[in-house]
Amino acid sequence: MKKLIAALVPLTLALTACVTDTTGTTSGTGTASSLGGGLATMAIKVGVQAKCATELNNNTYWKTGSKLLTETQASELQTEVCSCVADKATTTVTAADMVTAALDKTSQASLITRVVTSSLNACVIETLKN
Structure with missing residues (x-):
């Protein structure tokens, strides 16, 4: 029972942060980072990191440049770049974007x-x- 409560509390907080601001009124503003790093934010970050890795691996310049690196170096560099992209996602994605993405897979992919x-x-x- 304690595990269930521990799992539901962050989800509840994340969902509450998406629909209310500090004055308690309905709001679609704010960035994902101001929402407290909830499950929706983590889902977007994971999706962004996966898309980033795909984009890098399909990029001609990356393919050429990474040949000069060891596999470990290329992997570490890719991780660092995609972590940066994911971190920027939390500062550019609004609460309204998060709600829309949570409800619609097409919107999520577009975001x-x-x-x-x-x-x-x-x-x-960088x-x-x-």
């Missing part, structure tokens, strides 16, 4: 594609500078 497209190049540059 993930939009986030990856808008931040992938910036994250590659990662390579460090």
Whole structure:
């Protein structure tokens, strides 16, 4: 019973954060990071990381450049870039986007594609500078 409660409390908090703001009124504003990192945010981050990895592996420049790296180095770099993209997702995705994505798989795929497209190049540059 304690495990069930422990699993339901974060879900309840995440869903509550999506529909109310601090004044208790219905709201569709705020970013995913301001929603407390709930299950919906984690789902978007996982989807973004998967899409990012796919986009990188299909990119001609990545294919060429990663040949100069060991498999471990390429994997670590990919992880770092895609983590950056996923982190940016939490600052750019609104609560309204999260609700829409939760209700509609097509919207979810579109949201993930939009986030990856808008931040992938910036994250590659940022990662390579460090």
